[in-house]
Amino acid sequence: MKDKPLKDFENLGLAPILLENLRRLGMTSPTPIQAHAIPSVVAGRDLLGLAQTGTGKTAAFGLPMLTRIIAQNRRPEARQIRALVLAPTRELANQISESLNAYAEGAPVRVFRVVGGASINVQAQRLQRGVDVLIATPGRLIDLMDRRAIDLSQTGYLVLDEADQMLDIGFIHALRRIARALPQEDRQTLMFSATMPKLMNDLCAEYLTDPVRVEVAPPGRAAERIDQGVHFVSQGDKAALLAEYLSAHTDEKAVVFGRTKHGADKLGKLLDRWGFSVASIHGNKSQGQRERALAAFRDGEVKVLVATDVAARGLDIPLVEHVYNYDLPNVPENYVHRIGRTARAGRSGRAVAFCAPAEVVDLRAIEAAMKSRIPVIGGEAPSAEVAAAATAALRQSRRNAQQARSGGGPRPAKAATPSGQKPAKPKAAKPARSAANAGNGGGEARPSRKRRGGAARG
DNA sequence: AAAAAAC
Numbered sequence: 001m002k003d004k005p006l007k008d009f010e011n012l013g014l015a016p017i018l019l020e021n022l023r024r025l026g027m028t029s030p031t032p033i034q035a036h037a038i039p040s041v042v043a044g045r046d047l048l049g050l051a052q053t054g055t056g057k058t059a060a061f062g063l064p065m066l067t068r069i070i071a072q073n074r075r076p077e078a079r080q081i082r083a084l085v086l087a088p089t090r091e092l093a094n095q096i097s098e099s100l101n102a103y104a105e106g107a108p109v110r111v112f113r114v115v116g117g118a119s120i121n122v123q124a125q126r127l128q129r130g131v132d133v134l135i136a137t138p139g140r141l142i143d144l145m146d147r148r149a150i151d152l153s154q155t156g157y158l159v160l161d162e163a164d165q166m167l168d169i170g171f172i173h174a175l176r177r178i179a180r181a182l183p184q185e186d187r188q189t190l191m192f193s194a195t196m197p198k199l200m201n202d203l204c205a206e207y208l209t210d211p212v213r214v215e216v217a218p219p220g221r222a223a224e225r226i227d228q229g230v231h232f233v234s235q236g237d238k239a240a241l242l243a244e245y246l247s248a249h250t251d252e253k254a255v256v257f258g259r260t261k262h263g264a265d266k267l268g269k270l271l272d273r274w275g276f277s278v279a280s281i282h283g284n285k286s287q288g289q290r291e292r293a294l295a296a297f298r299d300g301e302v303k304v305l306v307a308t309d310v311a312a313r314g315l316d317i318p319l320v321e322h323v324y325n326y327d328l329p330n331v332p333e334n335y336v337h338r339i340g341r342t343a344r345a346g347r348s349g350r351a352v353a354f355c356a357p358a359e360v361v362d363l364r365a366i367e368a369a370m371k372s373r374i375p376v377i378g379g380e381a382p383s384a385e386v387a388a389a390a391t392a393a394l395r396q397s398r399r400n401a402q403q404a405r406s407g408g409g410p411r412p413a414k415a416a417t418p419s420g421q422k423p424a425k426p427k428a429a430k431p432a433r434s435a436a437n438a439g440n441g442g443g444e445a446r447p448s449r450k451r452r453g454g455a456a457r458g
Numbered sequence: 459a460a461a462a463a464a465c
Contacts, residue, residue, distance in 0.1 A: 089462065116464055139463035170463070260460065283462060309461055330460065398459065
């Protein structure tokens with residue numbers, strides 16, 4: 001079977017109504033992961049799918065699962081659901097829900113999605129009537145379980161998308177609780193992951209029974225169609241450098257990744273002031289803002305999307321030409337996920353990483369994880385001494401910030417200062433705040449083309 | 459150390 005990939009969906013054992021819908025959607029031939037996964041899942045096997053996003057994962061689990069549910073033809077009772085799909089972000093859950101709804105149109109299957117940021121009562125009411133396929137983010141699902149709005153005891157299918165992200169602390173506890181509420185015996189479990197860290201083996205052993213393993217591309221390797229490069233630059237010169245890159249391709253779409261919510265927000269506002277067509281998305285924005293930003297970017301209304309790692313995984317946005325790693329990710333695997341936002345559906349793309357001296361250590365970790373070097377396309381790598389000093393300085397400043405936060409609460413009365421005012425410094429040598437260093441206040445000018453030189457060399 | 463996911 002593996003030597004002879006199937007040319008169309010006809011002989012994979014899918015329900016006729018799904019085949020009709022696939023024709024209508026213009027999906028003619030299965031992708032490799034679909035061709036290999038669908039027959040096994042239709043046959044009831046557990047599955048471990050190792051695949052990058054954009055390889056057709058959603059249809060690979062969705063079509064055979066819907067086929068089995070249609071064939072069983074059993075209505076769920078109140079609050080019961082028959083299949084559960086878990087995703088790590090709300091946007092990913094939305095995307096999966098839209099795809100499954102399209103595949104299942106006209107079929108006697110009810111697909112529903114529950115995520116945070118929307119009324120829980122409306123969702124609970126809908127669950128009261130029973131649901132066939134539920135797509136959920138872990139936080140909201142736990143909330144619904146606590147309210148006894150959902151009954152997972154008859155749920156025969158569990159799908160974990162982006163399972164490697166479910167290993168994160170905070171997710172893993174939720175996942176364990178959810179998995180305990182499902183049947184342990186008569187359950188088919190499907191797991192998908194782009195990377196295979198060691199802990200994933202434990203998760204597989206815990207939840208999969210004699211799984212079929214389908215691997216469509218070496219995990220952890222960046223897609224070959226992505227033209228990658230790294231540009232060494234001082235932290236302070238990053239914004240101006242980004243503006244130069246963006247100005248060279250103003251009619252093309254770009255995703256810019258930052259490390260923190262605050263940083264991404266600030267950068268989005270700065271680019272907006274500089275006249276770029278930009279939207280930003282991160283976890284501190286309301287769900288409405290997140291969805292509007294994504295929609296505007298998807299439609300091409302805005303050309304630049306500034307994001308945190310909330311958008312690193314799985315999101316399928318057509319025609320993204322550029323990915324900028326404005327800050328390098330601190331989880332090396334996320335580099336591969338981030339650059340995977342470009343070069344989708346057979347197209348090519350370009351990924352530029354900005355690397356400040358303090359990030360050289362992150363860069364090397366990424367290269368080690370990918371087992372390949374990223375070509376240098378600009379700037380000059382700082383010496384080992386400069387990089388080490390910058391890394392140490394950054395760690396120290398983060399420790400200080402951490403201390404300031406934890407010490408910011410109620411403090412002993414001793415040495416109290418008027419609120420909002422800093423205690424006087426021992427050496428009052430700091431010059432008065434001048435217009436030149438007054439920060440990113442208001443009428444900041446677009447940076448000149450000529451960058452300030454040599455800041456990275458220390 | 460940060461982001462995500464719940465109010």
